[in-house]
Amino acid sequence: MSTQRLRNEDYQDYSSTDASPEESSSEGLRNFSPGSYQRFGESNSTTWFQTLIHLLKSNIGTGLLGLPLAVKNAGILMGPLSLLVIGIVAVHCMSLLVKCAHHFCLRLNKPFVDYGDTVMYGLESSPSSCLRNHAHWGRHIVDFFLIVTQLGFCCVYFVFLADNFKQVIEAANGTTNDCHNNETVVLTPTMDSRLYMLSLLPFLVLLVFIRNLRVLSIFSLLANVTMLVSLVMIYQFIVQRIPNPSHLPLVAPWKTYPLFFGTAIFAFEGIGMVLPLENKMKDPQKFPLILYLGMAIITVLYISLGCLGYLQFGADIQGSITLNMPNCWLYQSVKLLYSIGIFFTYAIQFYVPAEIIVPFFVSRAPEHCELVVDLFVRTVLVCLTCILAILIPRLDLVISLVGSVSSSALALIIPPLLEITTYYSEGMSPLTIAKDALISILGFVGFVVGTYEALYELIQPSQTPIFINSTSAFVVS
Secondary structure, three states: OOHHHHHHHHOOOOOOOOOOHHHOOOOOHHHOOOOOOOOOOHHHOEOHHHHHHHHHHOOOOHHHHOHHHHHHHHOOOHHHHHHHHHHHHHHHHHHHHHHHHHHHHHHHOOOOOOHHHHHHHHHHOOOOHHHHHOOHHHHHHHHHHHHHHHHHHHHHHHHHHHHHHHHHHHOHHHOEOOOOOOOOOOOOOOOOHHHHHHHHHHHHHHHHOOOOHHHHHHHHHHHHHHHHHHHHHHHHHHOOOOOOHHHOOOOOOHHHHHHHHHHHHHHHOOHHHHHHHHHHEOOHHHHHHHHHHHHHHHHHHHHHHHHHHHHHHHHHOOOOHHHHOOOEHHHHHHHHHHHHHHHHHHHHHHHHHHHHHHHHHHOOOOHHHHHHHHHHHHHHHHHHHHHHHHHOOOHHHHHHHHHHHHHHHHHHHHHHHHHHHHHHHHOOOHHHHHHHHHHHHHHHHHHHHHHHHHHHHHHOOOOOOOOOOOOOOOOOO
């Protein structure tokens, strides 16, 4: 299987927390008619409601659970306001990507272009001869950030799974059926969280050996169900008897704001799913409305969970809100259910970098060794995510670092620049150019400062204690 064939037939830009592999078929080119924007797989096209559901579930994952700590890093007032602004800008960048993709589909008589192709064609349309001559690098840049983003998600999953399993096991002896008894739990020390990551490694390696998308879709469905049930139970707890918020700062110190930015953009980075979802709709003209409606729901969900979680647990909020749940079997099951969902989602997220990287090596191997090379490369990639997670075992910093490094590029920096390169030769208003430049500059500043602060906090942790693996019995009294 060559890389070119993979891009033309199989590859989809899944850069989300829960991309559904069953939606990745790419057929039906025979039905393409010039001058209209068609879709692959006409027989499997999705309704507006199915598209909305896919958009919602593609944005719900570990990033959502880290938003209460993000709000703490910004302040109880600045946090939700910033989430709202980032949500609006992220949706605008998604719409820019869709608009540019439509432009090139009509101009080049193509039924579908993905994120990388759109950037490449955008550079080819640039008035700069230098950009035109190196347009193919647009495809490579997007592929690079997709790989970094998806493997970054996989690193986050390693840390998330280790933290939650460690907490449940250590508190097992003190876990009760009473979820309203406010008492401190005495932990039974077990092994370090890094050893939990190593324990998970062989199981995740076996999981990614599954290369069939139809089989993966079963795991995707299971992950969706477990995570939805867990999310409902989390909301059910955090809305009860919220403490007095008067002691919480309205605006946090600016030094921690870059960490907020990284976590927030990590949560909102679902831009890679936009074009595949729009391409699969029966009526793609309705997609802008679906995009705005879906992202409005997601933004409300993010702001509400971030604020309520911070209000409920205050300064003790941890990298994932599941780590703050009470020490009773009901809420311990929340951690286990969500962890099961994240475990299976690992294979879905891993699919994207694997389908970009694996064919590169397989195409250069003897035919009788292709399967061995395929499985070996997959194993190496999983081990790489495990090693990176072991090196950065703090969930909040992993999320912020991945969001700052790669998510900001895909979600904020590239789309506005793409609009400029696509339409500049056709005439653009100075206001539009200024708007696009401002968004890209802000995204770049967030990329630089967020990455710096995450790395600085990793190398020289602040004096404020962060209890990553301790079980907190924060319950209503």
